[in-house]
């Protein structure tokens with residue numbers, strides 16, 4: 001079996017080449033050129049928002065969002081215990097402290113019932129993550145935020161295209177952050193985007209990520225800025241990818257349906273909240289029996305099937321270390337969960353092959 005069944009590889013082709021060549025041919029490869037603006041416009045149109053600000057990565061998007069909201073030393077920010085480390089690190093960049101909350105066993109997103117017990121007078125924001133594309137319980141999160149006067153910054157880096165009550169994830173909190181890393185739904189090589197409720201805030205973020213350079217003929221800066229701009233080359237890729245987005249989402253959805261139908265019984269899947277529609281960026285399963293996940297991955301890998309472990313709970317790392325006992329659900333999902341091939345490069349037959357193989361191994 002020499003063929004590979006991909007976990008999360010991107011779809012790239014002639015469209016991407018066309019726009020990339022255009023960027024090179026025009027000489028606009030850096031932060032000037034038409035593609036950055038075009039990409040932001042297309043992204044805004046897709047989400048149904050007025051404005052989007054492109055940045056260098058999803059991590060940069062989260063960092064600049066928290067900075068814009070004034071998160072600083074001594075503040076606390078609520079973060080789910082099970083997520084990619086880049087949800088929490090930007091909190092620390094600002095001298096603030098991530099405060100972890102265990103996840104919900106059904107949706108694998110922040111357990112909303114446990115948020116309030118972690119709120120103190122220092123808490124300033126909540127960062128819900130829509131894990132693997134599955135929307136968090138935004139209505140209740142927004143209610144809690146309102147009650148305590150907190151900001152909500154959505155980590156929508158994994159959930160482009162997912163909806164909650166008919167609205168796209170990322171557009172529901174005060175600010176929303178996206179990533180275009182190579183493994184995300186669409187890619188620009190590396191990049192990110194910020195959207196939000198307030199156009200003034202987004203204008204200010206746009207200014208901050210360009211070194212806070214004032215609109216004056218001489219180089220003049222009235223505050224500390226960042227160099228977080230997306231380049232024209234990256235945006236060229238982004239435009240091509242936006243043309244594919246419906247197709248990419250459709251494939252992810254079909255793959256998820258196949259997994260659910262074929263793997264009934266031996267595994268459990270993430271559940272969606274009422275009125276939530278996951279983008280199924282990655283289909284992940286919880287294997288309901290005594291099995292060693294790394295061993296299972298080895299067996300699948302021998303048969304050409306790429307998989308990935310669930311994120312290690314952040315409280316396992318030296319910089320965020322806490323007792324495991326406080327986060328039983330995160331550790332349970334981490335220990336028994338697995339991400340299955342979800343790349344749109346795969347065919348439906350590939351996914352059937354995965355389910356057949358997985359059932360054979362689990363038998």
Ligand SMILES: *Cc1c(COP(=O)(O)O)cnc(C)c1O
Pocket residue numbers: 056057058059060083084086087129155157158178179180181190191192
């Ligand atoms: C990918 C990801 C990020 C960071 O995005 P980058 O573009 O890689 O910086 C942040 N949070 C989560 C949950 C992610 O999956």
